[in-house]
Amino acid sequence: MKVPCTGRVDIILILKAIENGADGVYLVGCLEGDCHFLTGNLKARKRVEYAKQLLDESGIGGGRVEMYNLSAAEGQRFAEAAREMTEKIRALGPNPAKQQGPRGQGAKRTALEPSNP
Amino acid sequence: MSTGSNLERVLKSGVFAVTSECGPPRGADPEAVKKKGAFLKGYVDAVNVTDNQTSVVRMSSLSASLILKEMGFDPVMQMVCRDRNRIAIQSDILGAAALGISNLLCLSGDHQSFGDHPSAKNVFDIDSIQLIRTVKRMRDEGKFISGEEVKGRPDIFIGCAENPFADPFEIRAMRLAKKAAAGAQFVQTQCVFNVEKFGKWMEMVRDLGVHEKMYILAGITPLKSIGMARYMKTSVPGMDVPEEMIDRLKSASEGKAADEGIRICVELIEKVRAIKGVAGIHIMAIEWEQKVRDIVEAAGLYPRPAINRL
């Protein structure tokens, strides 16, 4: 799913990614103060903080979602962020909501399926 | 028309009045009240009994007032609006009068979030000014809030409190005027450390003519220690403690801060006594009641007048 700015990432997208088996989610937005859409990345950071809270309380762990800020020109930093995130998630282990064996029906739904039956 | 109150007699006679207070204990032992009373006997014209002060459960002010009355004191029973509705309030007013308690101090009350039972429901059925009016109506017109007849009117000298240091400053004199209009006959102020600000407030009060409608007693609290001074400055709502007072305590020699505190206290008494319209002082020496006699003597206010009832 393509978005024009991290500001368009809704909290539900982060949660759905985790629900669908992602071990971690990271947002990479423009440097603070440099957002193409002025405040999109600031809103994204607030949502990431909130998502961390929700993942902590549901027992999954808020450490599995992170936000990084860098400019489009910082290829090196991008690679660093990717490595950092991977190491972090590796240390945390697989997503505890991923089940071996029978799963509840709800976990099978993907992020794009309509939620109203 | 006078009540049976000794405090009223003293104030009417023009003598500079002295009152103090006793906080009831956190238990059912009457000896705790008698012990505090013993420190004050002979040194005050009346003694206030607090009503679950700071929203902390204590023996009721009505019962502690009776214990002190039996010791020969003229109690000023404090009543807050936080815990009782108008039914209980009017009932307690009748009860107090029946037991011969002649003075009632009408207060709003600290919010229960400050105390030991913050989950309690807060009542605030009526406010302090409506309470003043209620007592006056019961006494002078023989009517309850409902308009029905009071069979046996309560004989009560009505008091209130005011804080010259709270905000908004510009309406604090107007609020006192409102209380006088409602029927308050005497006021005890929050403790004064900033005499200059108190003087300004008294000026506004005199401009409204309130000093001629009610007797004004300035609150006085002796500072025991630097810690206490700091605590009052920063943690007690509506308190104004000038920095210079804390400095004086700091510069006192080792172990002599308390003595300096008493000296400051006596100086404050002399200063407020000189302000026109101040009819007395109300000494609040919380958990330091034994010092009241030293203060009263040092301020030249001992012995207290014995004005006999007719």
Add this chain to the structure above:
Amino acid sequence: MIVANRKPFEEIMDMLKPYAKILLLGCNECVTVCSAGGAKEVSVLASEIRLSRAKDGIPVEVKEHTLERQCDPEYATEAKPLVDECDAVLSMACGCGVQSVAEAYRSKYVIPAVNTTFMGSSEEQGVWKERCQGCGNCILDRTLGICPVSRCAKSIFNGPCGGSQGGMCEIDKELPCAWQLIVDRLKEMDMMEKYLEIQPVKDWSTSRDGGPRKRIREDLRI
């Protein structure tokens, strides 16, 4: 609008323990406006419930649906096909909605997912504050639009009390003293003499103190 807060997650999961098929019901009105129980919040909570149960290896099916509002029987009954299939209904509506749904589905266990707190207004995006207590006898004309019942911690009618400091209430340094606000407004409108008027005691019988209330319009009854 009516403002609510979602209950702590642990409390919700505790109430849901015995149930496998849950219908999570949102409401499109007040709880949507204060972002506590609308369609968005429903999808987020549903996701959290699934993640939590998956982590514990306990199966769950959470169906999500948002009604126009839950406090009208016509809307509450709309959800019947979904309610019939579930073991329990978890409602994100305010207390009014939860009760209407419970009444509409008497054989179903209906659980509140939010704590309904107050009637209030939005001060800025994301901030809602208490404004009205439903005392049943509005005196906002006398206090120039600022309610002493709901905005003064002691509901004082002849305020302020002695704890007002720097325009703030004694119980919370960030809570404006309602009486400071009223005095400021009286000054702005050049009506300071109104301050000296003694407000009489309040008749609380029109508020909750008088017992549960109702409103009826006979002309609208069928």
